[in-house]
Each structure stands twice: as C-alpha cells, then as structure tokens.
Amino acid sequence: MIRYDIALDELEALVDERVPGWLERAKSRTEGFRTKGKYEEKSSIWGEVKPVFMEVQGGAKCxxxxxxxxxxxxxRYELDLEHYRPKGNVKKWECPPELVREGVSLTEPPGSDKGYHLLAYHLSNYAAACKACNSGLKKDCFPIAGEYDLGGDDPGKLMGERPWLLFPIGHLDVDPEAVIDFHGIFPRSTSDDPTTRLRGLATIAFFSLDDVIARKNLMKERALVLLLLHAFLVRTDDQGDAAAESAALVEKMLEPTSPHTNCARSFVRLFRSDPAQAAVVAGDAGTFLRSVSP
Ligand SMILES: [Zn+2]
Known part of the structure; x- marks a missing residue:
C-alpha cells in the first residue's frame, strides 16, 4: 500500500469537473438517508465517480x-468503488487467532442492517479496490477497536473508532508506507508504535497480502517486479546509454503510477544499503517464480 496524496477539496473539485452535478445529487441522497435513519435506495450513483478514484490511484491501481x-x-469492470466504512451493514471479521494473541481486539459489530448510512456518498469514504480485495475480502467488514459511530457523517472525525484497516486515500490516516514495507515479496509491519504496528499486521492479514496460496498471482507479480528491478539496478553501475536507460526504468518503477510501488521502493532501499542481500532476495524471487504452480 501507498498513500494517494489528495485533499478532500481537491477530490471534490475533480469530481465536479469530471461528473458535474454529482456532488449535489450525492448530498441530496445523504439527506434522504438522514431522514430515514438508514441507507436505502433503489439504485446507486457512486459508480459514476469510480473513474476519478482510478485516476487518483495511479491509473487504476487497487x-x-x-x-x-x-x-x-x-x-471499471475490474475494480469496485469500495466503501471504507460500509454503508448499510457491518459484518464481523474473523480475525486470525495469532493476531488476537498479539493484541488485535475487535468490537462486536452493531447488528444486521446497520451501517454508516451517512457515508454512502462521502468522498472521504471511497477508494478503488480490485474485486479480490473488495468483493472477495473486504465485503461489509470494518473491524475496529473502539466504539462504532454509525451516525457519523464526517470520516475526518471518526478515527476515534480506532479502525484496524489502514486507509490510503488523502490524509485521514497514517501513511501506509510508514507502517508497511516489504522484504522481498512479503509485506511486513514495521511501525515503532505498537498499535500502529498491529494495524499494519491486521491490514496485511485482512487482505491476505502475504498469502502465497490465496494471492499467488499477486505474489508472482511482485516477484517479477523485483527481478526486473534488480536487473536494472545492476546495469545502472555500467557506463553509457544502457545505464541511463536502466536508471530511468528504475525511477519509473518507483512511481505511484506503477504497480507494487511499496514493494519496489523497499527493494531499492535494500539494494542501496546492502546489494549482496538484495541479490539474495532477487534470487529468492526467482526461486519462487520457478516453483510456484501455474
Ligand atoms: Zn486488490
């Protein structure tokens, strides 16, 4: 995960430019939910702003x-517009026991058909996520350690709920890269702050970001990134055009608009500090690629 650096007013301006009138329609629907006291509508309009989030998130990255x-x-068919706080229902996350032992405590969700109805159309509650992450894993879960505040209408005032999942859009939450980095293809939670470290572990576990079976193809993509990066990094020490071209490719792979940026940046930091260890890690990535089933 990386942070996508955009403020709410910038997001609103972008939405207004791309989908004129959407903000007013969203506001009107939110007031309807406020009157009803719940989320209820025949058809939704948040899909209209999905392309804006795809754009903000580095060109359709989950x-x-x-x-x-x-x-x-x-x-747009491969990504969902994810509601960080579920709009109509909050389901329980079956947290792995080892995380519970480490200190991840979960508040019991408030019951069926109760969700954050006033956030169904709040831009600070949206992110674009792939089908596996959103439809397969996130669903209606929103694990927290504090008390659910389902009547909240401003995500900026709800961090007291102490959510376990990191939220990477804007500045409501900590920078995910300050919490999660990678050793090779594996994410790890490295924050010095004990609670933040647990949030990193919970986020990794929730989205199965280190699961070589459930997320085999995600891990294969990261392994390919590392092998390419290592080849380019080694060539940057050469002379001439090839070195310059390799350096430019490395820079490209570190941009937020490239896939697996956090993994790539972590690997480049390792290469700069310990090239021999980076070579071992790249070798491990190659071994993984050769050994993994199709
Ligand atoms: Zn995803």
Whole structure:
C-alpha cells in the first residue's frame, strides 16, 4: 500500500469537473438517508465517480494490493468503488487467532442492517479496490477497536473508532508506507508504535497480502517486479546509454503510477544499503517464480 496524496477539496473539485452535478445529487441522497435513519435506495450513483478514484490511484491501481488494471473503459469492470466504512451493514471479521494473541481486539459489530448510512456518498469514504480485495475480502467488514459511530457523517472525525484497516486515500490516516514495507515479496509491519504496528499486521492479514496460496498471482507479480528491478539496478553501475536507460526504468518503477510501488521502493532501499542481500532476495524471487504452480 501507498498513500494517494489528495485533499478532500481537491477530490471534490475533480469530481465536479469530471461528473458535474454529482456532488449535489450525492448530498441530496445523504439527506434522504438522514431522514430515514438508514441507507436505502433503489439504485446507486457512486459508480459514476469510480473513474476519478482510478485516476487518483495511479491509473487504476487497487488501493490495497497495488495491482494495476486497465484504464477506465475496461478497468471499471475490474475494480469496485469500495466503501471504507460500509454503508448499510457491518459484518464481523474473523480475525486470525495469532493476531488476537498479539493484541488485535475487535468490537462486536452493531447488528444486521446497520451501517454508516451517512457515508454512502462521502468522498472521504471511497477508494478503488480490485474485486479480490473488495468483493472477495473486504465485503461489509470494518473491524475496529473502539466504539462504532454509525451516525457519523464526517470520516475526518471518526478515527476515534480506532479502525484496524489502514486507509490510503488523502490524509485521514497514517501513511501506509510508514507502517508497511516489504522484504522481498512479503509485506511486513514495521511501525515503532505498537498499535500502529498491529494495524499494519491486521491490514496485511485482512487482505491476505502475504498469502502465497490465496494471492499467488499477486505474489508472482511482485516477484517479477523485483527481478526486473534488480536487473536494472545492476546495469545502472555500467557506463553509457544502457545505464541511463536502466536508471530511468528504475525511477519509473518507483512511481505511484506503477504497480507494487511499496514493494519496489523497499527493494531499492535494500539494494542501496546492502546489494549482496538484495541479490539474495532477487534470487529468492526467482526461486519462487520457478516453483510456484501455474
Ligand atoms: Zn486488490
């Protein structure tokens, strides 16, 4: 995960430019939910702003696993517009026991048909996520350690709920890269702050970001990134055009618009500090690629 650096007013301006009138329609629907006291509508309109989030998130990258999908026309079928806080229902996350032992405590969700109805159309509650992360894993879960505040209408005032999952859009939450980095293809939670470290572990576990079976293809993509990066990094020490070209490719692979940026940046830091260890890690990535089943 990486942070996508955009403020709410910038997001609103972008939405207003791309989908004129959407903000007013969203506000009107939110007031309807406020009157009803719950989320209820025949058809939704948040899909209209999905392309804006695909654009903000580095060209159709999943905000959680950093896989990259096709541009708007086709990518919209591969990505969901995810509600960080579920709009109509909050389901329980079956937290792995080892995380509970480490200190991840979960508040019992408030019951069926109760969700954050006033956040169904709040831009600070949206992110674009791949089908595996959103439809397969996130669903209606929103694990927290504090008390659910389902009547909240401003995500900026709800961090007291102490959510376990990191949120990478804007500045409501900590920078995911300050919490999670990678050793090779494996994410790890490295924050010095004990609670933040647990949030990193919970986020990794929730989205199965280190699961070589459930997320085999995600891990294969990261391994390919590392092998390419290592080849380019080694060539940057040469002379001439090839070195310059390799350096430019390395820079490209570190940009937020490239897939698996956090993994790539972690590997480049390792290469700069310990090239011999980086070579071992790249070798491990190659071994993984050769050994993994199709
Ligand atoms: Zn994903």
């Amino acid at each position: 905000c959680f696993c950093e896989r990259q999908f096709e541009a708007e026309k086709l990518g």
